[in-house]
Amino acid sequence: MEWFTAGGYGLSRLVLQRGLAALYLVAFLAAALQFRALIGARGMLPVPRYLAYVPWRRAPSVFHVHYSDRFFAAWSWSGTLLSAAVLAGAADAVPLWAAMAMWALLWAMYLSIVNVGQTWYSFGWESLLLEAGFLAVFLGNARTGAPVLVLWLMRWLVFRVEFGAGLIKLRGDPCWRDLTCLYYHHETQPMPGPLSWFFHHLPKPLHRVETAANHVAQLVVPFGLFTPQPYASVAAGLIIVTQLWLVASGNFAWLNWVTIVLAFSAVDGSAMAQLFSLPQPAPAGGAPLWYEALVLAATALVAVLSWWPARNLLSRQQRMNMSFNAFHLVNTYGAFGSINRSRYEVVVEGTDEPVPTATTVWREYGFKGKPGAVGRLPRQYAPYHLRLDWLMWFAGISPGYAREWFGPFVERLLTGDPATLRLLRHNPFPGDPPTHVRARLYRYRFTTWRELRETGAWWHRTLQGEFLPPTRLSRP
Structure with a gap:
């Protein structure tokens, strides 16, 4: 099927895959270095105690089969090594089925950790990384062109992240509507960064401009992801710039970085290569029939599961950062519906x-x-x-x-x-x-x-x- 692959998106897919691999590496590394105190056998919220009353259907995880601190450490470090291998290009050096298996294993391994992480893993960016990793399974490798459907699914994910966050703000704290939330946010955010003090002391009129620009970036710009090129690339670029502003102003784990990486699904790789004088990946071959069938099946699955987050976006009782299934597929997102004043x-x-x-x-x-x-x-x-x-x-x-x-x-x-x-x-x-x-x-x-x-x-x-x-x- 000629329509199946998107020409000119080879570089975009390369950025997507390497970026997601880097973030999976960070996630597995954090799990390996922190788990003993948090969820280890003698941790504050031990995994064995949790699994004693939570069945597999509610929290699918390999640790239902066996748990020990040594096994969890081996699991986390194995995920770190696999992420590093994919980051280094291993998935492009193997057959397509093996590349898909690598991504599927990354997703399944991290799902096993998140589903026993309890309160320590209750953040929206855990589900975001899992959903992005699941889509990456079907993104192919250097042996095939980038599949159009998966690129569109990734744009749909970015849309839900941005538009959901914009709606939750308008429906939440009045300071988002009167443009005063950033009078407080840089000071009261969960974990300020080295530049947060300086952001806080920007003039108040500039804070109001920041807030208004945030509304535009989250409520208007995301629709541009679904427009023809070059407009989709412009929309993605605006989202990337906005997210980099958030990176500079605070510490939000990998929330902003996943959004930045996913936004490249809407960037024209050929135009990006010309603009920055970057080499283009070699032309890829055609996609095998079995691969096309799997991508079509994954697309149908995401389309069906999208009913719940789409309904949530339209609801006056919108909920943020919620998974509708135990596999963290097609979730709803949002952040800072209310802002602390102190x-x-x-x-x-x-x-x-x-x-x-x-x-x-x-x-x-x-x-x-x-x-x-x-x-x-x-x-x-x-x-x-x-x-x-x-x-x-x-x-x-x-x-x-x-x-x-x-x-x-x-x-x-x-x-x-x-x-x-x-x-x-x-x-x-x-x-x-x-x-x-x-x-x-x-x-x-x-x-x-x-x-x-x-x-x-x-x-x-x-x-x-x-x-x-x-x-x-x-x-x-």
């Missing part, structure tokens, strides 16, 4: 004194990404995902968000658990663990230009109250 942070402290008193010296634990010491400039971690730091942000909003895991977290600090301490930037008790741990709630705000010059501090914080009273291990 930032509250939970500061965790410990002491080695046997009995805390009014004069007790408490020492603060330092986190890698979330604000802590006021003189520390926020770091850039995205696309790497610091899961504990993100959930600490939710804990600052309400203790209810931390009910499942905060107690186990404190218990592991009191026992000096090495896996948990590796998630932190600074452990104030490098020898013996503390006798008591407490948590206090502070209100944080960015300092002004004057305060920064006078004190060198990026943050100012004010104690609001107690989050957790001094706690010790119960005596045997």
Whole structure:
């Protein structure tokens, strides 16, 4: 079928596949380095305990068959190596069926992790990476042209990400409608980056322009993805620029990077190669009949499953970041339907004194990404995902968000658990663990230009109250 492949999209597909492979590598690496403390057999939310009451049909995963920390580590590192191989071009050096098998294995391996990750893996970009990885199975390799249908399915995915986020904003917080949300967002977002302080101090009229431009980028531009070239490329370019702006202004794991990579499904590869003087991939051969049949079947599946997210987009009770099936296929997306006006942070402290008193010296634990010491400039971690730091942000909003895991977290600090301490930037008790741990709630705000010059501090914080009273291990 001549219509099956799209001429001129070879370079676009190359960017798509290598970009997704890089993001899968980051995701598997984060799982390998963080799982023991979070979901390991002795973690805060252990996988074996979770699987004891969650059946396979609700959470398909290889770990229903067997779980041990050693097996999970081997699984995660194997995914890391496979991602690295695909990133290096291995999928283009093998037959088409083998390339498809590589992508299918990446998707299935990460699905197994997400479906046992519980609260730690409850972010929309997990489903986004899985859905993108599933579509990549059918994108082919250098031996075939890029299939038109799969490129359109990827554009449909980008559309849902952007348009869903735009609608949830208009239907949510009034500050999106009066263009004032960015007065607060750069300061109160989950994990600020090194430039967030500067973004926050942009003039308020520019913040209003930012907000209006965001509405255009999410509610108008996505329709351009379905127009003929060169307009589709222009729409994709605008989405990419907007997402890069978000990358510069904060840390949102791989959410922005997946969207950027997927937007290349609408970019004319030939025009891109000419514009940037890049070499074009060699012309690909025809697609075998069995491959065409699989792509048609996948397209039909996505079309059927699209009913639920499409209905959700049109609903006044729109939900964001929701999967309608256990395989995370054709999901609904959205972000920041409401904006916090103030930032509250939970500061965790410990002491080695046997009995805390009014004069007790408490020492603060330092986190890698979330604000802590006021003189520390926020770091850039995205696309790497610091899961504990993100959930600490939710804990600052309400203790209810931390009910499942905060107690186990404190218990592991009191026992000096090495896996948990590796998630932190600074452990104030490098020898013996503390006798008591407490948590206090502070209100944080960015300092002004004057305060920064006078004190060198990026943050100012004010104690609001107690989050957790001094706690010790119960005596045997």
